[in-house]
Amino acid sequence: MKTTSFIACIFVLFILSFSSCNDEVNTEIITKEKLSGFIQKGPFLNGTSILISELNPNLYQTGKLFSSQIMDNEGTYELTNLQLSSPYVQLKADGFYFNEVTGETSKSQITLFALADISNTSTMNVNVLTTLEKGRVEKLVAGRLSFSKAKRQAMQEILAIFNMKKGDMQRSELLDINKPGDDNAILLAISSILQGFRSEAELSELLANISADISPDGKLDNEDLRSSLISQAKYLNNVTIRENMDNRYHEIGGTVQIPEFEKYITQFIAISNPN
Incomplete structure (x- = not known):
């Protein structure tokens, strides 16, 4: 009897070992010749550090990391020859940025994040929406929703906070505050509304608080947060923001393609503060 049990145990261990080895053999390596994009609040400054973490399908970090830096004052980064076992990644950026509301560079650093499936893309931007x-x-992914559906749902929920709706909105990591188009205009409008006249510390706190509030159900339940958005947004000067952005991109030698963001700030104020 003992001999039979011993043989059975050996057989089970053999099967488990074979299965484990087989999984390793079947692990597909994803090679990205290049992954690049822009880190933007306003554009982040040269020298900003970035860290890319590989994620598993449940969006947990696998331990594989890639680090780099922004290479110019447009917020450009580029990594080459990435070897991944999963197409899901997180990008974290820590640095100074150009404040489009004041027209000055920030006095302190802020941190922005992005999650993306880079299976079929070599572009991954980071901004306030990705954060x-x-x-x-x-x-949502923890609740068994697919990554792509989770991204779409989260985007629509965030747009609703700012009294905006656009069913065919591009993925957040593809948006760019210095390119034409309504999707990019929405990003710049929301970026400016969030910035308001806040310090870097206040902006970081606001981003963290909104993110934490909407995480469970996609709704901004904290009325103080909602009020803080409109209380500063109504004093934004759209003309000045555009001039600041135009001047900044001219100054750093970039092409100026600022989208028509003004109507979205005006819409947010009108609906949020009808009186």
Whole structure:
């Protein structure tokens, strides 16, 4: 009897070992010759550090990391020859940025995040929308929603906070505040509304608080946060923001293609503060 049990145990261990080895053999290596994009609040400054973490399908970090720096004052980064076992990644950027509301560079650093499936793309931008949606996307994926559906749902929920709706909105990591188009205009409008006249510390706190609030159900339940958005947005000067952005991109030698963001700020104020 003991001999039979011993043989059975050996057989089970053999099967498990074979299965484990087989999984390793079947692990597909994804090679990205290049992954590049822009880090933007306003554009981040040269020298900003970035860290890319590989994620598994449940959006947990696998331990594989890639680090780099922004290479110019447009917020450009580029990594080459990435070897990944999963197409899901998180990008974290820490640095100084150009404040489009004041027309000055920030006095302190802020941190922005992005989650993306880079299976079929070599572009991954980082901005306030990618940052706000991060916790909500993680929550939805944990609830068994696919990554792509989680991204779409989180985007629509965030747009609703700012009295905006656009069913065919591009993925957040493809948006660019210095390119034409309504999707990019929405990004710049929301970026400016969030900035308001806040310090870097206040902006970081606001981003973190909104992200935490919407993570469970996709709704901004904290009325103080909602009020703080409109209380500063109504004093924004759209003409000055455009001039600041135009001047900045001219100054750093970039092509100026600022989208028509003004109507979205005006819409947010009109609906949020009808009186």
